[in-house]
Amino acid sequence: MESMETLMASLDSHSSTSSAASDAARLAEVQSWLSSLFDQVNRQVPDLTLTPASIKHLHSLASLSQSRSRASAIVAPDLRQKAAEYRAEAARIREILSSAGLGREHLSPSAVSSAQAVADVANLLGIRDTETSSFVVANADLVLRKTEVAEKRINVQRESKMLLEYTRKAITKLAELKKLLSKFENEAALHEEQMYRWQKNLAMLDEKERQYNSQLGNYKALLNRAGYTSDINHGVLMQMAEDKKDYEKKTKPILDTLRSYQDLPPDKTLAALAIEDKKRQYAAAEKYLEDVLGLCLNAPPL
Structure with missing residues (x-):
């Protein structure tokens, strides 16, 4: 355990030492870069409050500036060589023109101005010579650009017309909305009483x-x-x-029959006696009816 702690402590101390060394190296590079820059303009490096963040930022700027300086140093000789070649070519052409009597000093002012105009047009068109083919190609490019610009202009005009129409419609709609707003504001007072009644009704309904x-x-x-x-x-x-009606229809005869038996006593013997009594009463009533009918038949006519 102690060896592990010792190892971690040594690693931390090593990392802190390496970080401090890296910061010192960056600071030295930044100071050297600033000194070289201010020496070029014969000025002293001002006093700066350097922090780790500012040192890091200045170091990145110094690295970028130095890389661009190295690239410029590589490209500059080639450009100088090309410039010398162009000057030599210009001197040769000038010598040829002078020997042919076409030097600038031998030309009339109008010819000089015309040649200068041709050169200006060539520079404007981005061509390196004054050949007719180069002017034709450049002119064709200009025509194509002009066509593209004309098409874009037509599209822009069409969009402008559409936007103008939308704007007019929006203005008309805005005017209508303002009229509606004014109308609603005028009618608001008239509807307040009705709204009050509705609120009371709503409370009652609740x-x-x-x-x-x-x-x-x-x-x-x-x-x-x-x-x-x-x-x-x-x-x-x-x-x-x-179903109840059907049951009532079916049970009504049975109920009527049962009701006719309600006068009978519950005992069988008594019921038999009651039946015999009813039979005697029926026989007596039948005999009485026969007697009455007989008297009626035998009675002398009035």
Whole structure:
């Protein structure tokens, strides 16, 4: 364990030492770079408050500047050589023109101005010579650019017209909305009383809703206690009513027969005696009827 702690401590000290060395190297490079820059303009390096962040930023700038300086140092000789070649070529052409009597001093002012105009046009078109083919190609490029610009201009004009039309419609719609707003503002006072009544009605309706919900809960509880289910509906009740009517029709004769037996005593012997008594009464009534009919038949006519 102690060896591990010792190893970690040594690594930390080594990393801190290497970081400090790296910062010192960066600071030295930055100071050297700043000194070289200010020496070129014969000025002293101002006193700067250098922090780790500023040193890092200046070091990145120094690295970039030095890399660009090296690239410039590599390219500069080639450019100088090309410039010398161009000057030599210009001197040779000038000598040839002078020997042919076409030097600038031998030309009229109008010819000089024309040649200068041709040179300016060549520079403007970005061509390196004054050959007719070069001017034709450059002119063709200009025509193509002009065509592209004309097409873009047409598109821009079309879009401008569309935007103008949209703007007009938007202005018209804005005017209509302003009129509607003014109308609503004028009518707001007229509708305030109605809104007040609606608010009162809404409060009353809310109270009614609470009452109805309470009653509905009570009715549901009552139906649950009564054993009501969702299967019991209007159609089922109507079918049960029809079945009840059919049962009443079928049981009515039986009930009438049973009602005729209600006068009989519950005992069988007494019932037999009652039946015999009824038979005697029936026989007596029948005999009485016969006697009455006989008297009526035997009576002398008036």
